[in-house]
Amino acid sequence: MNSFAALRERLAEAAAEFAGPADAAADILAGIVDDVDRALSEELEIFPVCHHSPASALAMVRRLREKQPAVIYLELCEDLRPVVDELRNCKLPVALQAFAGDVAGHPAELAPLSVIAPITESSAEYQAIAYALDTPGVELVLVDRSTDHVFQWAPREERFAPEAEPADAEQLHGDAVGLEIGDLRPRFAELEQFLLHHGKVRHWSEWWDQYVEQPLVGADYDTYRQVLVLIGSLFRRLRRGSTAVDEDRERYMWTRMREHLAATGTDPARCLYVCGAAHAASRVEQFGLAATAEFEISPRTETVWHYGIVPSSHSAIEAQFGSAGGSVSIAAATWAKALRRNKLSPFQLAGQPGTGTAALPAITVPTRVTDQLTEFLSRPPALDPLDEAELREWSVDIVRLARRNGYLASTADAIAIYETSILLAGLRNRARPTPYDFQDAAVTCLEKDRVPGRRDVRRLCEILLGGDRIGQVGYAALPPLARDVLDRLEPLGLDLSKRRVQRALLDLRADPHLRPCSDLLWLLRRLLPAQAARPIMGSHGLGERAIQESWDLDLGRHQRSLVELGYEGVTVEQVLEQRLRRSVAAPDATAATALAAVEDALVYLGSARLADELGSRAVDLLAAERTVDDAPVVLRRIRVLLDHFRSSGTELPHWCARFVRAGYAHYCTLLPSTFTDEETGPRQVAAMLGFLFGMEHLAISLGCDRTQLELAVAQSHPESPEKVALLWAARFQLGSLPLEQLRSRCDEMLANPLVLPAFPRYLSGFVQAIDPAPALKPFAVELLSKAFGRLPDRVLLPWLPTLVTTLRDQAGELVPVLVREAARTMPATRNALNGWTAPWAEPTGPAPEAAAGPGPRAVAGLLHAYPDTTDALAELLGCAGTWQRPAADNDSSAVAELLTAYPTTADALTELLGTD
Template identity: 65%
Template sequence: MSGAFAALRGQLREAAAAFADGPDALEGILLGLVDDVDRAVAEPLEIFPVCHHSPASAVAMARRLREKQPKVVYLELCEDMAPLLTELRNCRLPVAVQAFATEVDGFPADWAPLSVVAPITEASAEYQAIAYALDTPGVELVLVDRSADHVFQWDERTAAGTPADRGTPPAEEEAALHGDAVGVEIGGLRPRFAELEEHLLRHGKVRHWSEWWHQYVELPLGDSDHDTYRQVMLLIGSLFRRLAPGDPHQVRVDEDRERYMWTRMREHLAASAADPADCLYVCGAFHAASRVAEFGAGGADGFAISPRSASTWQYGLIPSSHAAIEAQFGLAAGSVSIAATEWTKNLKRTKVKPFRLTGQAGTPARKKPAALPDPVPDVVPSDHLSGFLRRPPVLDQLDEDELMGWSVEIVRAARRNGYLASTADAIAVFETSILLAGMRERAKPTPYDFQDAAVTCIEKDVVPGRRDVRRLVEIMLGGDRIGQVGYDALPPLARDVHDRLAPLGLKLQQRGVRRALLDVAARPELGPCSDVLWMLRYLMPPGAARPIMGERRLGERPIQESWDLALGTHQRALIELGYEGVSVEQVLEQRLRRAAYHPRATAATVLEAVEDATLYLGSARLAGELGARALEVLATERTVDGAPEVLSRVRRLLAFYRTSEPALPRWIERFVKTGYAHYCTLLPTAFADEEAGVGQVAAMLGFLFGMESLALSLGCDRAQLELSVAGSHPEEPSKVALLWAARVQLGRMSRAQLRARCAELLSSPLVLPAYPRYLSGFVHALVPAPGLADFVVEAVSHAFADLPDTVLLPWLPTLITTLRAQGAELVPLLVREAGRLFPGRLAALDEWVPPWRAGAEPSAPPEITPATGAGAALLAEHPATCEAVATLLGWPVDWEEATPAGVALLDRYPGTATALAEVLAGT
C-alpha cells in the first residue's frame, strides 16, 4: 500500500478508539475502507468509479476524458452489446440497449423470452465515455462485462420461476417501456444493508435514498476536482460493499463479475499491447473497490469463463424513459428527471463541455467532432479524502429568483390540470419550501423540498385530474423524457412496417395516436396497408393498432376502414417483433405454429390458428398443416369443454371453403369425419357428466346434426348417432330437455309426445320449480335443432298462460337469470320467432289464436255413412268396450241419454268406425 493515506489511517485509528471500547472494534472496517481506496488509486490502469445516471459522475467523466484522453476505454457493459452502440447516433435519448432471446436452448423453456436491457441517458457517465470513444479517432471502446447469456447463467431463480433480481414491472405506460427485462446498470450504488440506509435517511432528514444521494453526494461532488471525486466515490463503494449482508449467491455473482471484467481487460492488453497508463476503466464504484485476486492489470489469472449457451440472441435498441429507469432500478419517482436538470446546471456552472455523438438525434449535425486540447499530465495521487471529510458542508445561498420561478410555474401547471390554485398558493409554496429546508438544516431548498411544499399547499387531498401535484413538479423540473429509436437503427421488420404503411401519409414514429382513414374501394393501393394493420393488431399490444371502423371476416374484403395507430408509443413492441423474424408475415406464421403445437393446445385453439392463418395470411399451405394438427389434437381429447368453439369455427371455415373453393380441403373433410365419430363416442358420457355443461353438450349435438350430411357422404354411419342418443340417460333437467329435442330431431319422438311431456311437467307441483331448467335445455336445443324455435316459444307461452300468479311471479326471476346465464346468445332467435308468431298490432291481440291451439279445434261434423250404423250396432253389442274407450278419451258414459257415448264417439271419429266395421264385415 502507498503512504498517501497514512495521515487518514491515523485519524481513523483515533476515531475507532474514541467511539469504541478499543482500537480493534472498528479498525477492520475503517482502515479497510482506506485500504480499498489506496489499492484502487494505486492501480496503473486508472479506475474511474461512477454511479448510475449521476450528473456528478457525468461531469467528472467529461472533465477527465478531456484531461487524460485515453486510447482505450474499458466500459462495464455487456460485451455482446458493443456492435449496437454506434446506432445511438440515430436515436433520441434515453434509449436502452437490449439483448433478446425467444429461442431458448440451455435454459428452462418457461424462462423464455429472455431479455436484458441497459438504459442510457445523456446525463450519464457511460454515455460520455461512449461518445468520446466513438467520435475520437484512434480510441478503442471495449465492453468487458459478462454477456447477456451469462446474466441468466448466473441468475438464481425464485420458486415461482422468475429472476430474483428483476425490477418490479411498473404500472404506467411510460414506465413499462422495459417490460419485464432484466436491467443492467453501470454503477448501481445503494446500501444493501437496510439498517445503514435507514440510519442515513433518518439523520439526513430525507424521505428516500434518491434524495439523500442528491443532497449529500451529488451537490458536494458537483464542483470537486478529479482526485477528490474519485477517492470519495471509491470510499462510498467500499463502505457499501463491506457493510453489505453476506448473501452467498450475491457475493459470488459480484466477485465473478469483477473477475470476468479484469480477465477480459488483461486479455485485451495482451492482444493489443496497449499501455495501461493510456487506458481508462469505467465501472461502478461498488466494483471499483474490489478485493478479488484477479484485481488489477497484474492480477492473478485462472478465472475460467464458461461458454455461452446455444440460445439465439437478438440485439437492438428500444425506447426508454426516465420513469422506466426509476421503476426498474428502484429509484424515487422523478429522481432521474431531477438529475437531468442538475446535469444542465452543472454544465453551466463548471463550464465543462460534454461529449455528444456526431449526428445525435435532437442536436445540430456536425461534420466532424471538435478537436480536443492537449492532454493534462497525470500527477502523483495524494490524499484528498481527508480534506473532504473534514470540510464542513457548504450551505448554498437561497436563490430567490429560481424558487419564485418554480412557485409561479407550478401554480400555472396546477391551474391547467384543474386545481383551484391562485397567487396566494404560489406565495405559500415559496415560503413553505424555505421553511422545510430550514427544518432539514439546509439554506437552499432542494427540488424535493419544493415538491413537498407544492403538494402541501396546492393539492389539499384533492386530485381533480389524472396528474397529482407531485407528478406536475416532476414534469416541470425536467419531465419524463421518452427516447426514440431512429429509423436507421430499427430492425428490418420495423423498417419494413413503416415502409409498407408509408401510403397512409402519417408520422407513425412519433408518440401519440394517429387516425388513419382507408378508403380501399377508391384507393386500392391502401389494401396492403389494411393487411399490415390487421396483422399488427394481432401481434402487438392493445392500443398499438386499434380499428375504429371496419372488420375482417373470412371471405370478405375491406371497403372502408378507420384506425387509431400508436406505433411510436409502442415502439418497443414493434422492435421486439423484429427479433422474431424479418417480416410480420413470418412472425405471425411462427406465432400461429407455436400456438398450434403448444403442449396444452386444444382442438379449439388449433382451429383458431387455422382461421387466423386463412384470415390474415391467406395461406392454404399453413392452414392445411395446422388443420392436420387440429385433427390430431381432437382425437386425443377426452373432455367436451371446447365443443362450442370447435362448432362455431368449423361452421365458419366450412362456409368460407364452400363459397370460395371448388372443393373442400382434405383436412376439413377428415376433421368432420373424425369429429362425428369422436362426439358420438363422448355423447353418453357428456350427458351423464356433472362437470359438462348443457352448452357443451348442445354444441356436440350441433356438430353431429349440423355436419351430419357431410359426415354421411364421407362414409359415417347414422346408426352410431342413434345408438349414442339411445344410450344417453341424463338426470339434470336441462340435459333431459336437450335429449328430448335430440330424439325429436332424430324422429324417435313426435312433437305431440314432447308437448305431452311439457304439459306433464307443468301439471306437477314437485317438478314445477325445476321447469326453468327444462326451458334452458330447450333453448340450448336450438343449436342442434333450430327448427324447434316455434316449440320453445310455445312452451314458454304455455308457462305464462297456465301457471297461477302465485307460482309464476316467484318463478320469473329464475327464468330470466337462467336464460341470461345459459342461453343469452340464443334468446334473439326466440325473439324473432315470437315476432313471427305473435300479432304485430295490439288491436289484433284479442282475436288472435295461437297456432298450437288453432290446430286442436274440432273439424266440421262428419257425414254419417252406412258404416257408422254398423259401428253403432257393434258398440251396442259390446258396451264394456265402449265404456272403456269413452272413459279413456274423457267422454261421459250415460246409456240413458238420447245420444249414447258410443254414438257420440262414432260421430266424432267416423273414419275409425268405418274401418272397424269393414274389418268386422270381412271376418
C-alpha cells in the same frame, strides 16, 4: 497501503468510542478504508460510477478530457457492443436491448427473454461511449457477462419473478430485465430507514441527491473516486444475502480485461475501467492486473439473441429501477445546470442533436493516490447560497403551468410557494431549497382539495424541472422489418414517427393503390398492441373486403413493440407465418388453436398452402384430444371455414373432409362419457351435438355411419337436468322421441312441485339445444310461456331469479334467438293479444252440433260474416255470383242447399278456418 493510515486510525477511534472496541463496526470501517486504498492503488485506473448520476457524468467529462485514454473498459454486457454504434441515430433516452423469442438451455416458461440497458445523456456511461466512438484511435470494450449469462447466473427466484413496471410508464421497457451500472442503494433496510429519518427526506433518491450528488458535483477527481468507492464498499459489506452473482461478474470482467491487454499489448496506464462503485470495491481473488487466479467462463446456451435499440423515458427508467418519480428528470436538470456553471462541453455522438466535442491534445497525468477523503469527510458540507432568481422563476412558472391545467392559482400562491420552499429547506437544515423542497411547497400551496385535470402538482413540477423526456430510435437504427413497415405505409402521407395518435382515412374504391396499406394495417393490428393500430371503421374477415376504412395509428408510441417484432423476421408476413406454425406445434396446442391459425392464414396471408398445412395439423390435434373443453370454439370456427369455402365456390379442401370425418367419429365416441362427466358442462355437450347434427349430412356423404350417433345417444344416461334436456333434444332430432311425448314429459314436470325448483335448469338445456335442434325453438318458447302462465305468483316470483341467472350463465348467447322466436310467435300489439290463442293451447271440446258435422246454417253464417274473404276466393277460382242473405234462421237458401249437397267440402272448409 499507507496513504489512508490517518483516516483508518480516526475511524477506528470513532468506532471504539461509540460502539466499543470489540464491535463489528470497527472492522467494517477499517475494511472500507482498505477497499478504497486497494481500488485506487490498482495499476489499471478504476472509475467508479453511479447509475444516471450527474456527478459521475461531470467527473467522467473532466477525466476524459484530462487523461484521454486509448481503451475504455465499460461494465456492460459484452454482446451488446455491435448495437452501441447505432446510438448516434437515436434521440436519448433509449435502451440497448437483447431479445430472445425462442429459448434453448433456459426454462421454457421464461420465454421471451429480454434485457435492456437504458442510456441517458446525463450518465457517465454515455459520456464514455460518445468519447470512444467519436475519438479516432480509441477502443471501447464491453467487459461484463453476456446477456445469456444474465439468465444463467440469476437466482431461480429472480428468474421466475421478473419485476414488471407499472402501466403508467407506457410499458417502454415491458417486462425486460434492467441492467444498470452502479446500483448504489443499501440492501440493508435498517440502514436506509436510518439515513432517511436523520436526513429529513422521504425516499432514497432525495437522500442521494442531497448528501452525495450535490457535494460531489463540484468535487475534484480524487475526492470523487474515494467517496464513491467508500460508499460502494460500505453498502457491499452491509448487504444481506448472497453476493455470488456480483462476485462472478467481477471475476468475469477482470478476466476479460486481462485477456484484452494480453492480446493487444496496450499500456494499462492508457486504459480506463468504468464500473459500478460496488464493483470497484471488489475483494475477489481475480481483482487487479497482478492477480494470477483463473476464472472459467461457462459457455453460452444455444439461445439465439437479437439485438437492437428501443425507446426509453425518464419515467420508464424510474419505474424499472425503483427510483422516486421525477428523480431522473431532476438529475438531468442538475446535469444541465452544472455544465453551465462549470462551463463544460459534454461529449455527444455525431448525428445526434448538437455537435460532438473534439478531443483535446493528450495530457500526461501522474497517477498518485492522495488522501483527499479525510479532508472531505472532516469538513462540514458547504451550504450553497440561496439562488433567489432561480427559485422565483420556479415559483412563477409553476403557477402559470398550474393555471393552464385547471388550478385556481394566483400571484399570491407564487409568493407562498417561494416562502414555503425556503421554510422547508430551513427545517431540513438546508440553506438552498432543492427541487424536492420546491415540489413539497408547490403541492402544499396549490393542491387544495382535488386535482382538476389529468396532472397533479407533483407531476407539473417534474414537467417544469425537465419533464419526462422520451427517446426515439432513428430510422437508420431500426431493424429491417420496422423500416419495411414504415416504407410500405408511406402512401398514407403520415409521419408515423410522431408520438401521437394520427387518423388515416382510406377510400379503397377511389384509391385502390391503398389496398396494400390496408392489408398491412390489419397485419399490424394482429401482431402489435391494440392501441398501435386501431380500426375505427372497416372490418377484415373471411370473404370481407371493405371499401372504406378509418384508422387511429400510434406507431411512434409503440416503437418498442415494432422493434421487437423485427427480431423475429424480415417482414410482418414472415413473422405471422412463423408464429402460426409455432402455435400449432406447441405442446399445449389444441384443435381450436389450429383452426384459428387456419383462419388467420386465409385472412391475413391469403395462403391456401399454409392453411392446408395448418388444417392437417388440426385434424391430428382433434383426434388426439381426450376432453371436449374446446368443443364450442371448434364448432364455431369450423362452421365459419366451411361457410367460407362454400361461398367462395372453391372445392372443399381435403383437410376439411378429414376434419369432419374425424370430428364425427371423435364426438360420437366421447358423447356417452361427457353426458355423465360432472366436469363437462352443458355448453360443451351442446356444442358436440351441434357438430354431430349440423355436420351430419356432410359427414354421411363423406362415409360416416349415422348408426354410430344413434348408438352413442342410446348409451347416454345423464343425471344433470341440463344434460337430460339435451339428451331429450338429441332423441327428438333423431326421431326416437316425438314432440307430443316430449311435451307431455315437460307438462308433468311443471305439475310436480318436487321437480319445479330444477325446472330452470331443464329450460336452460332446451335453450342450448336450439343450436343442435333448431326445430325446438317454438317448443322452448312454449315451455317458458307455460311456466309463466301456470305457476302461481308465490312459486313464480322466487323461481324467476334462478331462471334468469341460469339462462345468463349457461345460454347467454342463445337467449336473443329465444327472444326472436317468441316475438315471431306472440302477437305484435296489445289489442291482438286479447283474442290471441297460443298454438299449443288445448281445444276446449266440440260443440254438440259439430259432433255430427257442421250444419249448413253455421257455414252460411260464417261465409256471410266474412264476405271479403269469400269474394276473393270466388274470384281466384273464377266463379261469379251474387249474395243471398236468408230472411230468417229457418230459411232454406241456395247456399244452404249447396252446402248440404256437398258436406265433405263444408267440413274441410270449417276445419281450415278453425271454427265449429
